[in-house]
Amino acid sequence: MLPRFELYQPTTLPEALGMLSETGGNVRPFAGGTNLIPDLRGGREQARKFVSLAGLDDLRFTRFANGRVEIGSLTTVSDLHRSHEVLRNAPALHASATAFAGHMVRCTATIAGNICYGSPSADLLPPLLSLDANVTLASAAGLRILPLSRFNLGYKQTALKPGEMMTQISWPQPARGTVQLFYKLGLRKGDAISVISAAVSLTLKQMVCTHARIALGSVAATVVRAERAEALLLGRELTEKLIGEAAELAADASAPIDDLRASKEYRLHTARVLVRRLLRQAAEGPGEAGSTRRSTEG
């Protein structure tokens, strides 16, 4: 059963940051609670003091202006899922929001909660990583901005310091014609935890790759970028041979484990398959708001 815990309910950001800092760091931000509540119930979460962020409506926004995208930290996954601008400008992120858990969880879970929980199976992380997103962290002392690639440090370990909370996620609008794709493989289609997921963001000029990002989920302690594969693609024509080589390098970038959901071998195999599939798809249809979740919908 749910243990007793204290929940502070600030209505402004400064108030919230004050509460987070006052208690000497043993108080945690509480956003959607879709991980925290099951963890509290299951005895996996030891904290007993939380600052509810539910009253901070100012942190729930999506802005697309001046070549930048800015998403407030309390934007729910279903806000992303319902946003036409997200669909148009960040189709891979949109696809990951669509594949995210089930309807009830999507309506409550927030983008920052998904990032800050620090799970390698977080659905939103591969697309955000492939977009070179930055995260803004606030504390009573001020703000700092960190690349997302330096935020998730290990399994459930983040750069978040005591007294800090995430307020915004942002990234530069990709160049026109950049293809953004996402694919999630789960043990079932609804309400699934990913066995493996992949996102690519690829800019092609006459089939020559001018920008490449490949991110993989559930293949290591954190979501990882396949940087050698990205480097291989850069400045080259996206041929079937190159795609195959990049997929191999992407698999090399992953260090998966055996768990209840799948074996290490299966994850390595599908890392290769997914990267190859997304790169092929990018080669076939640049500029499409194409995003896949499973083959039969493709």
Place this chain on the structure above:
Amino acid sequence: MVETVPTATNSPNVQLHQVGKPLIRTDAPNKAYGNTLYAGDLTMPGMLYAKVFRADRPSALIVKVDTARARALEGVRCVLTAWDLPDRLVVTDIPGQTGGKTKNTAQPILAKERVRFFNEPIALIAADSEEIAASARDLIEVEYAPFPGVFDRAEALTAGAPLVDGDANVVAAYKIRKGDTERGFEEADLVIENSFRTQVQEQAFLEPEAGLAWMDDKNVLNIKVSTQVVEHFRAIADALGIPHNRVHIEAMYVGGGFGGKEGLTIEMMLALLAYNTRKPVRLILTREESFVNHGNRHPFTLHYRSGVKKDGRITAMEVRLIADSGAYSKLSPYVLLYATVGAPGPYKVDNLKVDSVVAATNNLSTCAFRGFGTMQACVAYEGQMDEIAKSLGLTPLEVRQKNFIHTGDRNATGQKIESAVWSEQCAIQALEALGERAKGNDVVKIGRGLACYQQSYGRIRWFKDSSEAWVGIEVDGTVIVRCAVTDIGAGQSSSLAQIAAEVLGVPMEKVVTYFGDCTLNPLAGTSSASRALYMTGNATKMAATKVRDNLLEWAGRHFQVPPDDLQLVEFRVTAISDPARSMPIDELARRCAADGVHRHHLAMFKAPTSEGLDPETGQGEVFPDFTYGAHACEVAVDTETGEVTVLKSVGAHDVGQSLNPQSVAGQIEGSALMGQGFALCEEIIQRNGVLVTPSFSEYLIPTSEDVPETKAIILESRSGLGPFGSKGMGEPAFAPVAASIANAVADAIGVRIFELPITSEKVINALARKASGQVKMH
């Protein structure tokens, strides 16, 4: 009119006015509006809250249980361990039966010297609040000593394996010897041999176990509970050492059972705490507790060897089955018997040899679950049929058509099939309903699967099953049905109202069914074994018919016509020969009452009985009758990721007569979902007896995004033993689903996966084996 002899006719033997129509179920509106009270919604003044302390390991000796700190906690009213209980065991055999218990099925109420499975209950707590009860649970300390366990069913049967209980791990074993298998195999042009494995499945009913118990001012122990079986009052009374008439169980509307609430679940715990505290006690299990609290589906190893002629005819079949009962036998002997009798499926196999055994292990208990052994066999025999078809170049339908059992044939145990067998019609209609085949490509392969089955309905004949029901008509023309059937969500009580309405000619909304009460209603037996409608429906129809006869006898005298010239339709009694002779039913009931005519009747329906099987040959009559049908599906398999998507799903079943076609469709649709879970993603996984899939985070049932719309095709032979010629449908609809999906996947990728569930990873591994030529080619 008792229809113990079926009439194989294709036309209705009565003109039906309400039966067979999709009337709004009596339980539906309040469930839809959220008004229905389930057991967990109940409260009483002064109520205590219960918690169960469970072992944290699967096999150990208990050195000491220290409850001192828990007992000392303020607000704790009672802590019970095995040392506080009367030294009685609770009988788990044949729930709801009056006699015929077999030995060695008793199980301790709480673990005493030994823990035999993970999370076995050790102590019960009642406290002023749920929080206090949970805190007290954390204060209980148990000192264990190591004791070896056995977790593999084959290993459990080897010499020297740790013993789970008694002097052997064999819980039950059966054999069937029919015809001459040696000669049958000699005659065969081809012999196909395969081993299949099925996994443990969790019932995953919507409503976890819940109940409320209290002692009343008559010194009667009352238990309101979510259960499939109110007849457990006897076992509870015996365990407490009190008379049977002092335990009163009332089953609330139940949020699903599927066999998981057939055995005792929490009734005994509630009874002990209420009896000891003399206060109301409520216990509601969490989902995680529910997973370990009831017996799940038996995992099976199924070895099949089939001899066939070139034309597809089966000449011989040899089957070996090994099942895992977990630590306590519960209903394992019967589950194994169902699998044994069902081993050849809906096919005529004259030369048959079956050897089966169920082993005790230190795994979680297995018990009753929709399909009850028969559906596991279906995965294997239908897999065999497709492998035979593939080897011989026949279609799956053709090879089945060569072998289907027909009315008048004798089945595996020599029992003559009396009712209609429409396997072929069902298979053809299911396949046709799949329509045009989806288009695949180099990566995504499309496959189709068909599975047929034979599933019994009604209990094993030597249980000598019976059911009672009482029907009465009030002077305002309203009707009461009293029957202690439990309503587990399939419309059990509504169906009885529909039957009474049909027989007595009143609208269904004028009927109230009082159900699920073991003391105030006539006992009706369990809602299990696909027997509820068959047994309680017949009893209700008998009782209603007697009331009707009484009313019509009076009306015949009044209208001066013979009673068989009268009909009761649309709330009127009317002479067919002279419609002017007519009166409303309320007036008829009133006038009958004034003249002292009996307006109510208590009827008992008895199922056909037998005295068991020949132990050497396994020949004899086991079940009252069988349901036949088919499920077909179409799947897409992504050969790079291994993902399986079910695109189409069709169930076609001869239900005899549908009482309410919507309820039948509900059974078929729910079965499609549950069967898909068994085929593709559901698996209770234990590592050395420790459950590693303890919640819905790890144990994955299909979601609405995973399943296609199911098409339900209802055929009506009106040949069954149930009311109006109906057959059981609760389990039959489920029996073939997983087999059809497994067959479809094999069809799509050209290689079979012999071990369920068929996960994406197993698909990839099977394709890799196929590519490297490691697959046995026929």
